[in-house]
Structure formats: structure tokens, C-alpha cells
Amino acid sequence: MIFNKTVSKALLLFCLLISYVFGGSYAFSAVPEVTAARIGEHKGRTRFVLEMSKKVDFSIFTLADPNRIVIDIAEVEWKIGPGGADGDGFIARYRYGLFKQGTSRIVLDLKSPVKVDKSFFLPPTKSKPYRFVIDLRKISQKEFAGTIRKPRQMTAATRPPQPVVESTRSGRTKKLIVLDPGHGGHDPGNLGKNGSSAYPEKTVALTAARTIKQELERTGRYEVILTRDRDIYVKHRARSHVAHAHQADLFISVHCDSIADSRVRGATVYTLSEKASDREAAALAARENKSDIIAGMDLEAEPDEVQGILIELLQRETMNLSSSFATELVGQLRQSTLLRTRPHRTANLLVLKGLDVPSVLLELGYLTNSNDARLLMQKETQQKIGRSIVSAVDRYFQKNFASN
Structure with missing residues (x-):
């Protein structure tokens, strides 16, 4: 009995250690979760932030008529409510959801033409999970037109093994x-x-x-x-x-x-x-x-x-x-x-x-x-x-x- 308790405590401590090293409670989620989204303005640029349980691959491209920034990421579970929300700064509103199996999409509807100044992940802290950050700066419509292109291959964040997500419909009995x-x-x-x-x-x-x-x-x-x-x-x-x-x-x-x-x-x-x-x-x-x-x-x-x-x-x-x-x-x-x-x-x-x-x-x-x-x-x-x-x-x- 004492041996079993000792082993249990050791396993618990090991799990806590692994959890701490790899980002707290976020490390054990099979599918990445988006837990918050926010927009801020910083010195002439608009910053869009997603708080996430894991780093994921991402791809960014632009579309016109109307002007949009499109962000494709590995499939995630949205914990921030359905659909989208009104924006701020250069962003009129944003919307999100499952684009296709394995890929989630965020669309930033723009008030004015912008360029993606920076896009990166911030590491987790004691109080914050991973954060995906995209900074936008205003440009002319002519410059914006020059940035329009088809979707590209996702940029690898860490290239972790992606979980196999079975189709919900095919796995249902009802x-x-x-x-x-x-x-x-x-x-x-x-x-x-x-x-x-x-x-x-x-x-x-x-x-x-x-x-x-x-x-x-x-x-x-x-x-x-x-x-x-x-x-x-x-x-x-x-x-x-x-x-x-x-x-x-x-x-x-x-x-x-x-x-x-x-x-x-x-x-x-x-x-x-x-x-x-x-x-x-x-x-x-x-x-x-x-x-x-x-x-x-x-x-x-x-x-x-x-x-x-x-x-x-x-x-x-x-x-x-x-x-x-x-x-x-x-x-x-x-x-x-x-x-x-x-x-x-x-x-x-x-x-x-x-x-x-x-x-x-x-x-x-x-x-x-x-x-x-x-x-x-x-x-x-x-x-x-x-x-x-x-x-x-x-x-x-x-x-x-x-x-x-």
C-alpha cells in the first residue's frame, strides 16, 4: 500500500513537471484550443491576438473586393463563442470557423488597405498561454493590390504530429x-x-x-x-x-x-x-x-x-x-x-x-x-x-x- 502511494505521488509529480515545462494545463489538449481573441492599437498599427493552447502551423494571404486578411491555421476548437465579432483599428470585424477538415480559418474584414507587418507566436507565461500575433500597418490600395495572392503552404510553427480527426458524421450512430x-x-x-x-x-x-x-x-x-x-x-x-x-x-x-x-x-x-x-x-x-x-x-x-x-x-x-x-x-x-x-x-x-x-x-x-x-x-x-x-x-x- 505504501509502495502504491509512493508510485502514485511520483507519477503525479512527473505529470505536473511535464505540464509546467510544456505550458501548464495546455499541454494535454489533443486538439488546440483558441481561448481568447482581442484587438489593440499600438503606434500606428493594429494588433490582432489569438490566445491558444498550442502553437500551430499558419498561412496568411490577402483578398480584395472587399479587402480582407485571411489566416489559415491547423484545426482548432473555438472556446470564444460562435462566429465572430466587431473589430477595432483597421479591422472592421473578424470571423472564424472550420474551413475544411484539418484547417480552421480566420477572416479579418478591413476598414482600409493594410499590410501584414509581423506575424509570430509568443511563448506561454505563468498567466498566459501561447499567443498568435499579427500586426497590421496601413498602406495604399495600389500597394494592397500588389499583395493579393493565392493561399500558400502553412508556415510550420513547431511541426508537431497532427492528431487524426475522424469525421463527426461518419462516427455517429444517431x-x-x-x-x-x-x-x-x-x-x-x-x-x-x-x-x-x-x-x-x-x-x-x-x-x-x-x-x-x-x-x-x-x-x-x-x-x-x-x-x-x-x-x-x-x-x-x-x-x-x-x-x-x-x-x-x-x-x-x-x-x-x-x-x-x-x-x-x-x-x-x-x-x-x-x-x-x-x-x-x-x-x-x-x-x-x-x-x-x-x-x-x-x-x-x-x-x-x-x-x-x-x-x-x-x-x-x-x-x-x-x-x-x-x-x-x-x-x-x-x-x-x-x-x-x-x-x-x-x-x-x-x-x-x-x-x-x-x-x-x-x-x-x-x-x-x-x-x-x-x-x-x-x-x-x-x-x-x-x-x-x-x-x-x-x-x-x-x-x-x-x-x-
Whole structure:
């Protein structure tokens, strides 16, 4: 017993020593983590900093129309929240996410043309992990144009052995569904009759999404992720990134509608189309899209003609699958809730522009109708809708992927 305790203590001390030598608790993370991002201004230059658990390989290149700095790094886990944030100095905003398996990408949208003055890693200290630093200095647009080039091979930081990351989708035993409760935080979404905030869309969408999640998970057949699980605002780009990052099999954005005529009620299912199916669908797209910029795949590294082919092929297949699910969803919702006339409509909705994930936007009903608003906040109504969604999801996967 004494010998075992002595060995255990020795092993513990050895682990602590190794941890200290190689950067504290950061040394044992299999996949590098980004734990903080910040921007500062120093003597005429803008500095962008990522705090990371490990050094990683990186590559930097520039793009124009609009001006951007693009940083590709080895695949990381983002611990700083979804999507991106507003910038400072020469940086208007920055965005980040998984670009492709093995590579994460950070895009710096620029206020003015700049050059990369320096890019380097700072070693960890007692209070800080590794820091990736990029310094930007202002230049003319002509000079900036001369820096534009295609992505290059990543610069080796230390060339550690890269972990093999297995595809999330291929390793799953359950289908993964992403539920996206619309709006949130400072954005209440649609309001009730005469602008009443008794039932703001953000609240109804979140409570309904939680109930739908419970109904799907109760079957034991599905894994479900929410794009938000509390009252926070999530940008469109970040919502679709959740589906991309987890290689989702289906994306359902949950919303509530509004209209000047308070007599109108009923649910509607929307799928993506560049051309709206009617004037009301176009108005819906305008309302939903104005809160954020375009979301979707980042194909900037590909030539224009390749981009067009990839987008067309991905979009065609995804839109067909989205339409297939919408048909099943409308059929099952008829059994649990009132539907609009022509309940399957199309609109150019940014949140559905995930391209490689079959997606629908479900308008549960109209908050401007007192009956819809009252029913949609009832648990029983949400459970009925949830069970209809389960049936629609079951039928969709059986119809399209029965052999998988």
C-alpha cells in the first residue's frame, strides 16, 4: 500500500513537471484550443491576438473586393463563442470557423488597405498561454493590390504530429439535428398584436425549440443541438456554422410570424430559393435577413469558375432534400396545428444558406393573432408540434436514406 502511494505521488509529480515545462494545463489538449481573441492599437498599427493552447502551423494571404486578411491555421476548437465579432483599428470585424477538415480559418474584414507587418507566436507565461500575433500597418490600395495572392503552404510553427480527426458524421450512430431558435438577446424578433411584447418571438422560439429537442431525443434515434439555449443574439453566420462544424444531417430554424391583418394565423414552412414564392415570403426574407450579413460556405480560396460549380452542385442537392423534408413536415403538422394556405413557401433566407445541410425555416404561427400567440406559449401545443416534427423527421430519413 505504501509502495502504491509512493508510485502514485511520483507519477503525479512527473505529470505536473511535464505540464509546467510544456505550458501548464495546455499541454494535454489533443486538439488546440483558441481561448481568447482581442484587438489593440499600438503606434500606428493594429494588433490582432489569438490566445491558444498550442502553437500551430499558419498561412496568411490577402483578398480584395472587399479587402480582407485571411489566416489559415491547423484545426482548432473555438472556446470564444460562435462566429465572430466587431473589430477595432483597421479591422472592421473578424470571423472564424472550420474551413475544411484539418484547417480552421480566420477572416479579418478591413476598414482600409493594410499590410501584414509581423506575424509570430509568443511563448506561454505563468498567466498566459501561447499567443498568435499579427500586426497590421496601413498602406495604399495600389500597394494592397500588389499583395493579393493565392493561399500558400502553412508556415510550420513547431511541426508537431497532427492528431487524426475522424469525421463527426461518419462516427455517429444517431442522426444529428440542429434546432435554431430565431432571434434572441437585443433582437426580440416579431412582437404581438399592436407591438405587444407579451409574447416576443425570441421567447416563443426558444421555449418551442427546447420542447422539440426533448421530443426528438426521447425517441433515442436523434442527437439534437440548439444554436442558442438562452436569451442571447447569435448571428446568421454563426447559426449555420453550428450545423457545418457538427456536420449536421438536418437544420430547422424555429420562428414566429407577424402581419398587419391580425385575423391571419397558422404555421408555414419555408425552404430556400433566390426567388420568393409570393410577396409575403419576400417580406419575411427582408425582415429576417436585415439583422445580419450573408452566411454560408467560404469558398474564397477556389477560382471563380470552381466556386460556381461547387455552389451549384451543393445547392441543387441540398435544396432537393430540403424540399423533401418540407413536404413531410407539412403533412405531419396538419395533424397537430393549423396551417396557412399554401403552407410550403420559398424565400431567399440567409439563415438557410448553409448549402450542404438540408434546411427549413418553420414559422409556428402568427404572434399578431391572439389565438396563435396564446396557444404557442402552451406546453401542450409545443409538444404536439414536437411530435409532428418527430414523425416528419422519421419519414424524411426513411424516404431518403433508408439504405444508409
